[in-house]
Amino acid sequence: MPSARVAVIGAGVSGLTLAALLAQRGHRVTVYERDRPGGKLRRETSGDLTFDTGPSLFTFPEVWRRVLARLGEKSDPLDLYPLPGGLGVHHTPHGPVPLPVPAGHALHAEWERYAAEVRPLRPHVLTLLTTPPSLTHPAFLRASAALLRVTGPHLTAGGWLRARIFPPALHHALAVHALNAGQGPDEGSVLYALLPALMADDVFRPWRGMGAVLDALLGYCAARGVQLRSGEPVTSLHALPDHDLTVSAVDPARVTALRGLPVPRGPLSVSGLALYAPLPDALHGRLPATSVVTPDDYPAFAAAMRARALPPSTLALVHADPQSGTGRAGRLALLLTVPPTGRDLPVTHPWVQSQLRRVAAALGTDPVTLLPAPGPLISLGPQHYAQGGAPGGAIYGTALPAWRSGPLHPQPYRLTSTLWQVGTGVHPGGGLPAVLGSALIVDTLLRTHGH
Template identity: 55%
Template sequence: MAVLGGGLAGLSLAALLAEAGHSVTVYEAGEFGGKLSRLSVGGLAFGTGPSLFTFPGVCQRYLAALNEPDSLDLQPLEGGLGLHHTPFGAVALPVPPDHPLSGEWQRYLARVGPIQAEVETLLTLPPRLDEPAFLRASARVGRVLGGHLSAESWINAQHFSPLLAHALKTHALNAGLSPKDAPALYALLPALIAAEVSRPAGGMTRLLDELLRFCRERGVTLLDQTPVTLLDAARGILELGSRTARHELIVSALDPARRAELSGQLSKPQARTVSGLAIYAAFAEPVPLPATSIIAPSNFQTFRRAVQAQAMPPDTLALVHAEGRKLALLLTVPAAGQRLSLTQPWVRGQVERVERVLGVPNLLCKALEIRALDPVHYAALGTTGGAIYGAAYPAWRSGPFHPQPYRVSAKLWQVGTAVHPGGGIPAILGGALIVSKLIQQA
């Protein structure tokens, strides 16, 4: 079997297939890890890509499928989902018991919390209408979602205060979409994950190290710096520049548009999820900020219109992670494949906004070294315009109705967040479990 793409999705699936007794080769055009990689800044090691673990039960199911003990040593992240700054004030999620909005938060938890196990089931179980567990979980989640398709619609129907509503809507950006466009399930995420936000004791790159170890110990052939130049799925043939490889079955962990391009197919232009400008800074002294701060766009409708037009919004979502002398700042930008730098006026303005809101004026000026990854970098990883979650689909195409099939043809399958409902590490590991099960059952 061949797996195209050595990001987290490809490596996760390769280990599962090898555990089941298959001979597996992973082809990666660059370095293993995809968006998750190591970056040295000012002598400090940063992990790029996903910044936290949620739904730890999904990770436990993945490790159990490999008969592996839990070696990630997940540690709770101080402050949970962090302090959310909105036009209506700031609030931490989870909301502390002594906060005026604690009652609203508890009402939200009571509404959503009981479906925690069902959402975890849907993250790891193939979406089959003849599978009772899938049907039961879908029905329970559906009852909580009601008739709402978008995150914005569900939140508005709960009549929360403007502060809590704005903070909750911010998490729609986990889908790479505005609250009006993100599936309603994203409105439930803070209640489902706030109490169990964690990170490996050795940093996020520990996950990459472990996936590579799982693959090597199971005999997976790992070929980095080996770009596939043509995919002939019908014959099971890959062209690798000057040589050719033949496989009985191929799984693409690439963006579907990139996979289609390798197959010689034309992809129709599609709306895209957002991209980002990731800024990593090293300091001489510990950064005087909480572990996680989130600065929301002041107006989601204005933000939505700008991103859809591939224009820079007046202000944007900013995610800030501080750990000792390290600071990571992610600014959400349109996926237009544009080159961005800290010297550009829009970027300077957004950085100054973040510093002003957090009460740390001129913070980045004090950094020993700064490095940034822009949409050009993310586009080089294989998505159009650097879209972090690939193409954008209507909210009703979420869940089991997502348009990308797991099985494309007799010899070609797909895996990864582009074809799995959801995003982040739970979708990566859960999607690998789903595709592995489907391949074994085929």
């Protein structure tokens, strides 16, 4: 197979993974990055504390191991450890629900009924995440059939959950996972109702923090001769004439603009306000690794997001990382879901303050204990996420109709004969497993196209 000159646009997790995979097969790869590498996963330092911003939960580690296998890497530098409490305690208007629900809990039997229904899909998840969708691929067909047996006729997460008649607290806690696609349960794909059962026992974090993923990918790229051109935004595809192939690892709206095409204005998924602070001494040992405070009312939440207005109550994720054993200070990450307005919200904004009071109350504390003066050291909002990402800072890009999610309705990996696409653009809402999976899929497809 002749060596091609490949330009990758974007040095997020998906762009760096694909760059390493292509370089491993002998291609000459240059990655263009408008800023510094990492994309949504990056290291930010404030004073003597370093925070890994963006993803906090590393799920479906088999996808990562498949990347390592394809790179011929014998050892895994991530040192993944299982996060205590899995997906965390979900604070719903009907009471707190830990997911997975442990034995002895009043909701355990109902959780088991739910998990048993989804369990037959587990052996197929790796196939669905890493195989190019094809109606002639036996493993893909088997996995898709298994998926359809579990989803039945339902398209949305909300529809599937309502048909099961779970107790309100469990229903509410499971429904919040539709927001992994950046939409409410009645808009988000049915796949997201199944996620808690598929990943609750498989939630990890690298021992040295999520930044270890970035370090590993940068190391793999450097070892294979990938040229990384940080601080070099691509402003037009015509500006990349010296390459045989181009792969976009940026949001589809961005690559549409780079192609000189009009960018359609569609509904957008949610954005976020991410606040990072030292873990207060008073909360050491008092907070679970992950707490999820759900919106009280999903329809009201979804309507506000569609109108790009602030919802009465929002989804908040709180990650408490005591860093025990590492000798480093503990860290707190507090993520509030906000509309994709492209405008930042100061922590002093009355709506932010009201949500912080709500979160603190759910966690059994008060806002001053949760975020003592001087407040968060780092604050990233829609304006930040819009700079290198989707319009409005929508974390998961355009909000797609439920039927367009999942393996049976693939997004376009191949835009033209010389332009391909990886990352959130092809697996909206999927997080790290899906963007890593998209790099494996595009690597496979490029090989079958003779590259």
